[in-house]
Amino acid sequence: MTDMPSPPNFLARPDGQRLAYAHLPGSDTAPGLLFCGGFRSDMTGSKALALEAAARARGRACTRFDYFAHGQSSGDFSQGSIGRWLADTLAVLDQVATGPQILIGSSMGGWLATLAALARPTRCAGLVLIAPALDFTEALMWAQMTPAQRAVLERDGVLREPSQYSDQPYEYFHHLIVEGRQHLLLDRPIELACPVRILQGMNDPDVPWQHALRIIQAFSGGDVRLTLLKDGDHRLSRPEDIALLIETVFGLA
Numbered sequence: 001m002t003d004m005p006s007p008p009n010f011l012a013r014p015d016g017q018r019l020a021y022a023h024l025p026g027s028d029t030a031p032g033l034l035f036c037g038g039f040r041s042d043m044t045g046s047k048a049l050a051l052e053a054a055a056r057a058r059g060r061a062c063t064r065f066d067y068f069a070h071g072q073s074s075g076d077f078s079q080g081s082i083g084r085w086l087a088d089t090l091a092v093l094d095q096v097a098t099g100p101q102i103l104i105g106s107s108m109g110g111w112l113a114t115l116a117a118l119a120r121p122t123r124c125a126g127l128v129l130i131a132p133a134l135d136f137t138e139a140l141m142w143a144q145m146t147p148a149q150r151a152v153l154e155r156d157g158v159l160r161e162p163s164q165y166s167d168q169p170y171e172y173f174h175h176l177i178v179e180g181r182q183h184l185l186l187d188r189p190i191e192l193a194c195p196v197r198i199l200q201g202m203n204d205p206d207v208p209w210q211h212a213l214r215i216i217q218a219f220s221g222g223d224v225r226l227t228l229l230k231d232g233d234h235r236l237s238r239p240e241d242i243a244l245l246i247e248t249v250f251g252l253a
Contacts, residue, residue, distance in 0.1 A: 005049055008072055011065075011095060019065055019088055020072035023096050024052055026061030031100040031125035031253045033062040036089055036109030036116070039133070040170075042071025046237045047106060047130065047245060054246045063097045065089075078158070078171070081179040082111070082137065089116045093123060100125040102252055104245075107133045107207065107234065115183060117192055126252035127196045130245065131207045131234050134215050137180030140207065141172060153177075164205070186218050195223040197248050199241075201232025 006022040013019060022043060026032060033055050035048045043064035055062035067085040069075035089112045093101065102125050105113030110132025117124040133140060145153070153159040153174045160169040196219055200212040209228055216226045227248070232241060 005044075005052060006062075008043075011091060013068075013088075013091065017068055017074045019068070019092065021063060021065035021092055021096055022052070024055055024062040026055060027059050028099060030060055031102050032060060032097055033249065034093060034097050034101045034103050034113075035062070035064040036103065036105040036113045037064075037067070037070070038107030038109050039136075040070065040077075041106070041109075042066050044071065045106075047242060050242045050246065051104065051249065054250065058250065060250075061097070061099075063092060063101075065092045065096070078173055080173075081176055082115075082183045083179055086112055086115050086119075086183065089113070090119060093120060099123075100253075102126040102128060102249055104128045104130070104249060105132060106130040106236075108136060110134060111136065111183075111185070114185060114190065114192075117194065118190070121192065121194075124192070124194045126194050126249075127192065128245070128249050128252070129196070129198045129215070130236055131200055131204055132198060132212065132215055133207050134211075134218075135180075135184045135186045136207070137177045138184060139186065139211065142177050186214060188218075189220040190218045191220045193221060195252055196221065196225070197252070198224075198226045199229070199232075199236060199245060199248065200226065201229045201234060201236055201241075203231060204234040206234040 006024045008020045010018040048064040052062045066073040069077040103113040110129035111134045157174045159172045163170045202209045
């Protein structure tokens, strides 16, 4: 039974929505882990569960959660935004996790984890980013769209594109891009004192490895390292990828 994932709880938000989260208590002498998932992902993914299992084996605290309109949390996805999901991340950091945390962010979660670290620098003992999609609404969505796609998005408010991860198409909402511009990071130095580790696959069709180079150059601190996996994809959820993730996370503290 000790290997079973922690059961979900729910955190009430001021607007009546509920965030699903799972919290594993641990030692007060070492930083906990806070996992931030990706766009349309949830807290039951293989990386989140593997990190919790590794934390349990080491007596470390671990928290994973679902953003508004993700997984078991309530909400209408069409109303989601970077600002909303950042507020969710900070609520979990402030109200569920305790003490210093290693913030771990996958894809969009890498952007949110970095924003959270900037908002709560004294709480961040380290930052581990997996295929981080900082500024993805602008750099990886809007900038990559054709004029025709932009026209559809501006006219209809939504653009639907096939997804290689689901039978259902990805829906991109115009307000997500517009609101996301309030949270862009790569137009200035990212000033954080904590150590930063980035894991990036070079066969990633969603976040090109060149984007990780742009990110590492933006961090102003000295203890910033990028690991490129030549055969790695976007999810980096193969056994060897997860082993590297665990080694990287627990190598920080």
